[in-house]
Amino acid sequence: xxxxxxxxxxxxxxxxxxxNVGELKDxxxxxxxxxxxxxxxxxxxxxxxxxxxKKIIMDTKFKTFGCAAAIASSSMLTEMVKGKTLEEAxxxxxxxxxxxxxxLPLVKTHCAVLAIDALxxxxxxxxxxxxxxxx
Amino acid sequence: xxxxxxDNAATTHVAKEVLEAMMPYFSEKFGNxxxxxxxxxxxxxxxxxxxxxxxxxxxAKEHKIxxxxxxTEANNLALKGVAFANREKGKHIITTKIEHDCVLNACKWxxxxxxxxxYLNVDKEGFIDLNELENAIRNDTIIVSIMHANNEIGTxxxxxxxxxICKAKGVYFHSDTCQSFCKVPIDLKSFPVDLLTINxxxxxxxxxxxxxVIGEGVKIDPLLHGGGHELGLRSGTENVPGIVGFAKxxxxxxxxxxxxxxxxxxxxxxxxxAIEESWLNGPKGDKRLCNNxxxxxxxxxxxxxxxxxDSKGIAASTGSACSTRAVEPSHVLTAIGLSAADAHGSLxxxxxxxxxxxEIKYVIDVVKESVESLRKISPLTKK
Numbered sequence: 196x197x198x199x200x201x202x203x204x205x206x207x208x209x210x211x212x213x214x215n216v217g218e219l220k221d222x223x224x225x226x227x228x229x230x231x232x233x234x235x236x237x238x239x240x241x242x243x244x245x246x247x248x249k250k251i252i253m254d255t256k257f258k259t260f261g262c263a264a265a266i267a268s269s270s271m272l273t274e275m276v277k278g279k280t281l282e283e284a285x286x287x288x289x290x291x292x293x294x295x296x297x298x299l300p301l302v303k304t305h306c307a308v309l310a311i312d313a314l315x316x317x318x319x320x321x322x323x324x325x326x327x328x329x330x
Numbered sequence: 331x332x333x334x335x336x337d338n339a340a341t342t343h344v345a346k347e348v349l350e351a352m353m354p355y356f357s358e359k360f361g362n363x364x365x366x367x368x369x370x371x372x373x374x375x376x377x378x379x380x381x382x383x384x385x386x387x388x389x390a391k392e393h394k395i396x397x398x399x400x401x402t403e404a405n406n407l408a409l410k411g412v413a414f415a416n417r418e419k420g421k422h423i424i425t426t427k428i429e430h431d432c433v434l435n436a437c438k439w440x441x442x443x444x445x446x447x448x449y450l451n452v453d454k455e456g457f458i459d460l461n462e463l464e465n466a467i468r469n470d471t472i473i474v475s476i477m478h479a480n481n482e483i484g485t486x487x488x489x490x491x492x493x494x495i496c497k498a499k500g501v502y503f504h505s506d507t508c509q510s511f512c513k514v515p516i517d518l519k520s521f522p523v524d525l526l527t528i529n530x531x532x533x534x535x536x537x538x539x540x541x542x543v544i545g546e547g548v549k550i551d552p553l554l555h556g557g558g559h560e561l562g563l564r565s566g567t568e569n570v571p572g573i574v575g576f577a578k579x580x581x582x583x584x585x586x587x588x589x590x591x592x593x594x595x596x597x598x599x600x601x602x603x604a605i606e607e608s609w610l611n612g613p614k615g616d617k618r619l620c621n622n623x624x625x626x627x628x629x630x631x632x633x634x635x636x637x638x639x640d641s642k643g644i645a646a647s648t649g650s651a652c653s654t655r656a657v658e659p660s661h662v663l664t665a666i667g668l669s670a671a672d673a674h675g676s677l678x679x680x681x682x683x684x685x686x687x688x689e690i691k692y693v694i695d696v697v698k699e700s701v702e703s704l705r706k707i708s709p710l711t712k713k
Binding site: 202207210211213216227231232233234235236237238258259260261262263265266 | 630637
């Protein structure tokens with residue numbers, strides 16, 4: 196722990212001025228991961244629409260309790276998936292977030308992992324809801 | 331940008347007069363204090379005069395002052411040194427759950443080496459129960475180590491009462507006084523303390539120097555073996571500029587500075603108390619260290635608040651430690667009964683003698699705004 200933590204400028208910018216903060220009242224999928232006990236809770240909201248036979252993430256929002264890296268990771272994730280198809284979004288990994296943030300300190304990589312988990316949970320939630328509607 | 335330093339419990343700046351006192355001992359008076367020639371004699375005199383001055387400050391005529399590289403080394407020397415020198419008497423050590431990591435980790439290491447350690451509980455303000463202490467002392471107990479003022483929440487333990495119990499039971503009493511030294515009176519003539527840790531960089535002295543004050547007749551082994559410096563208890567060429575700076579630093583904090591720090595701390599406490607779902611950790615009043623303010627701001631995480639404040643030029647501290655998988659909540663805050671989530675949302679502000687009322691007003695405003703901004707991002711906020 197005593198090595199100290201240095202964040203990239205990108206992380207600090209996003210942390211201090213996060214994008215897509217909030218909730219989507221009419222979200223098609225919601226993913227909540229982490230626990231307050233461990234110091235990180237992330238909630239990702241997605242709005243999905245079909246265009247030319249493809250399911251596209253039209254809007255995303257997030258709310259995060261956590262450190263600067265957790266907030267920046269969730270903000271970056273919402274920016275990265277907006278306008279992507281579900282298939283494209285599902286291919287994202289924590290490494291993509293890490294890269295987009297110009298790197299994460301080693302002890303903070305779990306924040307990017309958590310953001311991906313939150314997205315996966317939101318997509319799963321969307322798919323389950325869709326299945327429920329069809330049945 | 332305006333910069334406001336409120337992390338004086340982590341370290342202080344070196345006071346101008348301290349630096350001036352140290353300067354001649356780098357290039358001009360550089361002799362090894364163990365050398366017999368005039369170069370050595372002048373630094374030996376400086377070391378011994380410093381020792382004498384610190385001894386007077388503590389009213390510790392009967393004690394030895396052993397200079398070390400700081401508080402961590404002095405605490406390690408006290409615990410490991412006494413434990414190993416008294417193995418024939420027993421293998422039991424008593425400490426508390428809210429000690430500094432250097433005490434707790436030294437104890438954990440001793441546990442791996444055949445010693446048994448009892449970690450005393452504390453109440454919601456950070457005080458131990460004296461009856462619990464008394465009952466914990468066994469026939470094979472060698473040493474009790476209880477800090478004077480807690481570094482995270484500022485709780486001041488009753489050294490005299492603890493010392494008297496230890497004396498009556500015939501066990502050594504060690505106290506880490508790194509946070510309280512020069513802020514709370516310590517008189518070794520009336521406090522029965524066998525071993526006392528002090529250091530310089532919390533009192534406007536240099537980093538890298540501290541001391542273990544050892545009572546007469548205490549059986550203790552050294553950690554560092556070598557040329558037999560410091561009565562054989564801490565070999566290694568003396569850090570003469572550091573020791574001279576340490577002795578100079580003990581005069582820096584005046585009574586009026588203590589009152590000033592107390593006033594500023596109370597203002598911070600009052601200002602932060604107006605923030606919803608927030609509270610002060612540790613006691614109020616004169617059982618609290620004059621410069622410590624530890625606050626929980628629920629629903630937000632401490633590191634993010636710290637960095638938010640940092641972006642506005644304000645320096646504070648969290649007690650949490652980040653590990654690879656999760657953030658470990660402060661062991662002190664969890665010991666006083668905070669949930670892990672609330673412990674994560676806590677910050678320590680430690681004022682210094684040079685902070686101003688104007689700075690404190692600015693800090694209160696910025697903290698209010700920052701807590702509000704972060705709560706907007708937090709999914710835990712009740713709304």
